[in-house]
Amino acid sequence: MNIxxxxxxxxxxxxxxxxxxxxxxxxxxxxxxxxKAYKKYVVNIPGAYEKISNQRRLFFEMNEIHxxxxxxxxxxxxxxxxxxENGTIALDKDxxxxxxxxxxIHDTFVKSDVFKVITEGLLSxxxxxxxxxxxxxxxxxxxxxx
Numbered sequence: 001m002n003i004x005x006x007x008x009x010x011x012x013x014x015x016x017x018x019x020x021x022x023x024x025x026x027x028x029x030x031x032x033x034x035x036k037a038y039k040k041y042v043v044n045i046p047g048a049y050e051k052i053s054n055q056r057r058l059f060f061e062m063n064e065i066h067x068x069x070x071x072x073x074x075x076x077x078x079x080x081x082x083x084x085e086n087g088t089i090a091l092d093k094d095x096x097x098x099x100x101x102x103x104x105i106h107d108t109f110v111k112s113d114v115f116k117v118i119t120e121g122l123l124s125x126x127x128x129x130x131x132x133x134x135x136x137x138x139x140x141x142x143x144x145x146x
Contacts, residue, residue: 005090006089008087008088008127009084009089010087010140011133013063013066014134014140016066018117020062021048025042030136031136032131032133034124035124038117042117045114056138059139059140076095077092078096080092
């Protein structure tokens, strides 16, 4: 995963949503052509224990959690506060606690194909406008991007 210079807050929110609910990757339709190679990993994701009837509403409700989490990380200097004020999330690796880095390194999900789909595929896929990831996920408005 390489996001040198940062990534938009909107995109980070979408990536986090699919990190939290990976089975919903199956609902991205049509699957983006620019990351077609990753689709083979999505079919093998097990279903959820509980049905999520309105993923867009769930995503909307997670917005406050995302803002709060980013605010705390900015306050601790882990994320760049100035960039966040302009809508960009950028990690300050020097302020990342060693324990957090160790947790990520040893996390089994980080080594999974689903994690690759999220952090390599979705991260690099076309984002805005018609036929972008915003439209295909149905989570965010895209009509005014172009």
